[in-house]
Amino acid sequence: MFGDIEKLFQVFDHSTTLIMNESNKTYLEALAETGENLFEGQVLQNLSKNTIEKLMNEYEKINLEQIPNETIRKAFQLAILKGMKEAVQPNHEMTPDAVCLFMSYLVDKFTHDKQMFRLLDPACGTGNLLTAILNNSKKKIQAYGIEFDETLIKLAYIGANLQKHEIELFRQDALQPLFVEDVDLIVSDLPVGYYPNDVVASEYELKSSEGHSFIHYLYIEKSLRHLKEGGYLIAMIPNFMFDGETAKNLHEYIKKNAVIIGLLQLPLSLFKNHKHAKSIFILRKRGENVQPPKQALLAELPSFSKKDAMKGMVRMIENWFRDNLS
Incomplete structure (x- = not known):
């Protein structure tokens, strides 16, 4: 199970970093956007063609329908924890x-x-x-x-x-x-x-x-x-x-x-x-x-x-x- 959490975390993390680097957003803001993309099954942001391709490659590595909720929660939590290390009250x-x-x-x-x-x-x-x-x-x-x-x-x-x-x-x-x-x-x-x-x-x-x-x-x-x-x-x-x-x-x-x-x-x-x-x-x-x-x-x-x-x-x-x- 930990392997599945790690795999999903990598998708969250890599795709978040791609959005963050191009759109001048914080990690947590970009994480919310990549989560929305995953849910909708498409890239919703106005990004370069190259970044959109890279994002779709990341998203295609997983099938959310086949992943248990607790795995999704824990992987998402790990990504949020990474983002919170940037600046957190x-x-x-x-x-x-x-x-x-x-x-x-x-x-x-x-x-x-x-x-x-x-x-x-x-x-x-x-x-x-x-x-x-x-x-x-x-x-x-x-x-x-x-x-x-x-x-x-x-x-x-x-x-x-x-x-x-x-x-x-x-x-x-x-x-x-x-x-x-x-x-x-x-x-x-x-x-x-x-x-x-x-x-x-x-x-x-x-x-x-x-x-x-x-x-x-x-x-x-x-x-x-x-x-x-x-x-x-x-x-x-x-x-x-x-x-x-x-x-x-x-x-x-x-x-x-x-x-x-x-x-x-x-x-x-x-x-x-x-x-x-x-x-x-x-x-x-x-x-x-x-x-x-x-x-x-x-x-x-x-x-x-x-x-x-x-x-x-x-x-x-x-x-x-x-x-x-x-």
């Missing part, structure tokens, strides 16, 4: 692949009683986490993604097309009013830092009393507002989220509006800088018949590459589901 880093797959597993466990559900990622970036979940679920999922960055949402759109997923994507600031009805599940790798728009932040209970508000606090409030009663939020949060004086307000807000289901600390080895380390935080929106679990799911996850340790962890999680959510 810290909050644009892609969710590690092992985490995407683990979160897909959690989604499956928390929706075990549903054949169909509505899913939202309010900070979907390139759509990698969303498509990983869609690829690894046998259920009917109505999926929505929100992203403010124009290049990232274009890549999300292209990635969804290449994998033949119907995802409704909105280019907007997710903390402003959304045109999405309440959903059953929100899954997101939350942006971290300060939110610059104090006017919008003033509409939130978790706004800061002075200066800019924490964007990760506001996203938690926004998510809980957009969940149906009893819906779940599975979010990647910074490990320092509950540190400091301001965390008191966050604790109070969560206590009032949700029940804490679990907190799973991700292995530090996933993060170049341990200051940027994250955990998976799971909340359930309060509602009729919503009871807290007998015991919250609390664990420190081992390195995903340690197979035996991971098997033991999954057994522990399976037992927790059996005892708390059956």
Whole structure:
């Protein structure tokens, strides 16, 4: 399988470089264009005859119809990661692949009683986490993604097309009013830092009393507002989220509006800088018949590459589901 991923990545990479060299675009912009060409089966840009020929030679090396979705996602992800090395802001880093797959597993466990559900990622970036979940679920999922960055949402759109997923994507600031009805599940790798728009932040209970508000606090409030009663939020949060004086307000807000289901600390080895380390935080929106679990799911996850340790962890999680959510 890795050979197929590598082969498809080479096609993405070579064709992207061809477009980039002739059209003075960034790697990520050119990658979106080559993805669109692949999907449409023709070169859509106004390029020289020589470049068009070279592009068509690249595209003819593969047949997307015969390539599994996960191979397409992973190859596209590798190309995006290459492009992001050029110039990337810290909050644009892609969710590690092992985490995407683990979160897909959690989604499956928390929706075990549903054949169909509505899913939202309010900070979907390139759509990698969303498509990983869609690829690894046998259920009917109505999926929505929100992203403010124009290049990232274009890549999300292209990635969804290449994998033949119907995802409704909105280019907007997710903390402003959304045109999405309440959903059953929100899954997101939350942006971290300060939110610059104090006017919008003033509409939130978790706004800061002075200066800019924490964007990760506001996203938690926004998510809980957009969940149906009893819906779940599975979010990647910074490990320092509950540190400091301001965390008191966050604790109070969560206590009032949700029940804490679990907190799973991700292995530090996933993060170049341990200051940027994250955990998976799971909340359930309060509602009729919503009871807290007998015991919250609390664990420190081992390195995903340690197979035996991971098997033991999954057994522990399976037992927790059996005892708390059956």
